[in-house]
Amino acid sequence: MVPLAVAPVAYFRGFLVPRHKLALEAAALRQQLAVFKRKQPRPQLHRLDRLFWRLRSRFRRPGRPKVSVEIRRLVRRIHG
Helix, strand or coil: CHHHHHHHHHHHHCCCCCCHHHHHHHHHHHHHHHHHCCCCCCCCCCHHHHHHHHHHHHCCCCCCCCCCHHHHHHHHHHHC
């Protein structure tokens, strides 16, 4: 239970430092390790585990990062 409580703290600490993506990844890995350490033949997810992954998926940003207008104009100028 302690590693599960540490994971959200590690994530929120990521907002204070510029490497918040790294902190989010570390929190996810800690949570996975907590599930794995339960030493069951097949780790079962508890309600808190499922809640963690639901919240985690909300902060995921799929797709490419947006390109600024300035860069798009530069590409168009170079291309044509």
